[in-house]
Amino acid sequence: MGSKQESEFNKVFSAWDILVIAFGAMIGWGWVVSSGDWIQSGGVFGAMLGFVIGGIMIFFIGLTYAELTPAMPECGGEHVFSYRAMGPTGSFVCTWAIILGYVSVVCFEACAMPTIITYLYPPFLKGYLYTVAGFDVYASWLCVAIITAAVITLINLLGAKTAAVLQTVLTVIIGGAGILLIVASLFSGSPANLAGQEFVGNSGGEAFSNIIKVAMMSPFFFIGFDVIPQAAEEINVPLKKIAKMLLLSIVLAVGFYVLVIFAVGYVMNAQTIAASNSGNGLVTADAMALAFHSSVMAKVLIVGGLCGIITSWNSFLIGGSRAMYSMAKSYMLPPVFGTLSKKYKSPIAALLLIGVLSMLAPFLGRKMLVWVVDAGNFACCLAYCMVAISFVILRKKEPEMKRPYKVKYYKFVGFMAIAMSGMMCVMYMIPGSGATLAPVEWSLILGWAGIGVVFYAVCKYRYKEKFGTLKEIWNAELDGSAQKAAQEEGGEAAAAVSGEKPLVALSFERKAEEIRPELSFNYYLPVHIVFGRGKIAEAGNLACQYGRKALIVTGRSSAKKSGLYDKVNNSLLRAGMETVLFDKAEPNPLTTTAMEGAGLARKQGCDVVVAVGGGSIMDAAKGIAFAAVNEGDIRDYIYGKKSSDSALPLVLIPTTCGTGSEGNGFAVFTNPDNGDKKSLRCPAIVAKASLVDPDCMKTMPKRTLAAVGFDALCHCMEAYTAHNATPFTDALCLYAIPLIADNLPDLVNGRESDEAWEKLSIASTIGGMVIGTAGVTLAHAMEHPVSGLKNVTHGLGLAAITPVTLEVNCRESRYKYGRLARILGGYTAEDCAWKVRTLLKAIGLDVTLADLGIEEKDTDWLADNCIRVSAANLKNNPAALSRDEIAELYRLALRGEDLEIPRAVSL
Structure with a gap:
């Protein structure tokens, strides 16, 4: 990881843009073709209640996104959340899963477009080619699918704002068609049509069961709000407002579905709905025709449905390309997918790949794509569950994280989000749940997982330490607002931002990552390390190479009590050397101690200094060796008033494994006059030999060892x-x-x-x-x-x-x-x-x-x-x-x- 950097994206999305991107992704085409199924499954009020319950389930998940997105407003959404909470592997699994969800919807919508045209104009199918899984593929069907896929991809390549404009226009059309149906139903419908289809079931328990079935199915129609965090870097909206727009999109989608269900049931009685559902299946369109007493209006609503296909398509293309971009920037995918267009700031390679897949998908036929979407829905639910878990982990692990939108009762919200998303995952596994995946769908999931494993292994091997890195994006609101408030208004402003008690107003400025200059450095370390157990016996042989009379520097008692002093002294004597003991070195050695030891060394004519002890002992010995051959007070050399490149030769024998003084030319001293603690730095006090014997460390008290x-x-x-x-x-x-x-x-x-x-x-x-x-x-x-x-x-x-x-x-x-x-x-x-x-x-x-x-x-x-x-x-x-x-x-x-x-x- 490096320091924070500026975003490469342009901030082009307004509050309205992100609202229509999320709302457009959620309403799609399902409300046109599935309303009859919902009503027949749970009844009008039962289906409405089921969607409310399902919406509440999704709302809990949305709350976790609402907190995390403004806190980490970076491209990739789920990738960033799960990375901060679970690390690279968890992030890879979560993001790879959500990409499957996005790509599957994009590919499915490519097939949905010509399918809807077929509904409107059956003679459209020309040039039979082949059949896949019982679905007939025609040349005209393929042409429309491929051309539309190319156009949608091109629009996205032209920049996020262009895609947002398209989304706005189409979402307004969808909303307008839905509102027309809802309003017209109030005038053309009748409470009598609701009779007998308020709820489905011969008993309260059975009716409740059917409501729950609708509720458990409904969350799959709300997938799409999560596109907002994917494009977070491109949003030019106050962070707290992003969270509100995300939650509002869920509320609007729930309201839209609920009102459409009511409108259909208020206009059509049970028998009419059954007939329509078994006919062309476009129950909502037939309801529109009845509400306006005109078959032309049915086609108007279907056009709204067509717009829904494109809005979902467009939203998930945005989401999928940004998810791939974020993985590539972390070297979890080839870096080519992390490149942006210089002019439009769109992730070119990621968009092109998904676009090409959406052009190829229609060749597999619509049935195959239904299987792919089911597999993708499971992957989305898995990602939701991992985001919910990340939400809880980050509250525990990073309580200090700035959260512009902070969810209350996070434990309850987190539990509900994990439970709801987990339950949706489980539904795909339970036979008879209505969402059970078929064997071919499981094979698709396993195949996608296998591709992910390959990418994971190859990228980790190829990019090594770069794999799984995450560049944090500098955000002025997160990094600057609290500081500015603290500067202008003092501690109370800071406390208001964080919820903490007032602190000193500080200004830790953030900067974009700077370009690292070319490597240029020097490396010189003339340290002779003699390492090994039992090497203390060689102390004399080492020291005698540098002098004939050694000043042994040690502490007041530890080396003597442990017997190490005797071992060193005897070794020196055996080598024919004379020894003098200086045992006044203390923890955090004083400059005065170094001067006293130096005086003893000069007086006794010592020509080598041998230290036996921990870091303070070795530092004292270095100071003594330096001061013994240099005039004046050692403090003058520490503070740079004087300089010298001379010292008596040093042999260091550490008895503690911590300071590392045996490996450098530093010696830290405390000035007893003012409490200053500063180091003497000189190449001359690098040891001629450092004898590192692990056995010498074993006498340390455990507290000393820990320190x-x-x-x-x-x-x-x-x-x-x-x-x-x-x-x-x-x-x-x-x-x-x-x-x-x-x-x-x-x-x-x-x-x-x-x-x-x-x-x-x-x-x-x-x-x-x-x-x-x-x-x-x-x-x-x-x-x-x-x-x-x-x-x-x-x-x-x-x-x-x-x-x-x-x-x-x-x-x-x-x-x-x-x-x-x-x-x-x-x-x-x-x-x-x-x-x-x-x-x-x-x-x-x-x-x-x-x-x-x-x-x-x-x-x-x-x-x-x-x-x-x-x-x-x-x-x-x-x-x-x-x-x-x-x-x-x-x-x-x-x-x-x-x-x-x-x-x-x-x-």
């Missing part, structure tokens, strides 16, 4: 996402991160093995190496003031701060943070912070800054110190942050409220 292990993870994650990252450091990071994530929880929780210790030790050293080149970013920049102020263990400070920094940065580098999330067990970039919090809980480090002694009054000092001392790390960070924004992050980490950034902050 240093998490520090190592942060090194790799920050180096991977830093501005200074290189392909080499990326490769090392991606190798090391899973080693830590997979082994640290086991080691902390007592599930130890030599292999796990080896992997964690390797990863820790790699962490030090990569930050030596790529550097660290926001989490380390913010943590150094914390441990400088309160002498907090570095890894604990990172544990409190890192999740909120991930919430900020994941939106700036979605590709890399998405990859990190997947390594850690998540799916999208937003999962990264969540999975890190999960890891912290697993290793017992789910702490807040308050737990570490930080108070609200400290946050301003911390922010000021961070800006002053860690400017380079902040510059290296994916997101550019102001002083006030950093202070707010400290406050969020202090409270530890799920360690997530409320959307009022608009990070």
